[in-house]
Amino acid sequence: MSALENVARNEEGFLANPADWTKELALEIAQEAGIAALTDEHWKVIDFSRANAEDSGAAPTLRQITKGADVPTKDLFKLFPKGPAKKVALIAGLGKPEGCV
């Protein structure tokens, strides 16, 4: 029984209510996005993004993540392949990043 089935999400898969987010949900969303397991490196990015969003009110952009969480761009694209901007925000239970860089 998947916990994801019981939460409301929009058509792109983002949580309708960010307060629903749990670590278990994060893992399920990650698996749905093709990431089999969440390692400490993934969590470093997710935790940073959530903390950043709490301060700014919006999901961080990729450059804010690489600079703020000190994760090289190459690693970020390996950790969240094929579209890290959207995937990080999805898994971290945030909205789409509101910036271009």
Add this chain to the structure above:
Amino acid sequence: MSDENRKIAFICSKGDLDMAYPALVMGWAALGNGIDVTIFFTFWGMDIINKKRQNHLELSPITKTSMKMSLMGLPTGNLGIPNFLSILPGMTAFTSWFMKKKIAEVHAPPVDEYLEMLVDGGADLYACKMSADMFGQTMDDYVEGVQDIVTAGDFMDMTEGAQIVFI
């Protein structure tokens, strides 16, 4: 999700500072959204990948009709920078400095760093053979991440199925 990944290719043909950014911004956004990115540099756009030139791209006030003095915080409405001022030594340096400042204000990195981000994110960069021959350049002139010097025909082959943006 479709199996075939969306592909986008940019042709960068301009070497002005302001014309370097569209492909950088959109290419980075594409990579962030999981889209394959190829960039072909040609003619003056070769400056964007040229080690000696990429951090010295400039913006002349001449022909930039949208660059009004009001951008600099002056209460001058729609008045442009008078063309006769544009011929003064140092004007291009000034407007280039000013535009770099505006770019930094929105937290966009300088050209070299931006391009490096795109390479790290998986963008494929190519230099135009005709331009390389014309300017007498070799792979040694280009920054890391440029994969090869290719012909226009090669570019057409490698971008089959891609959406192409000419800048």
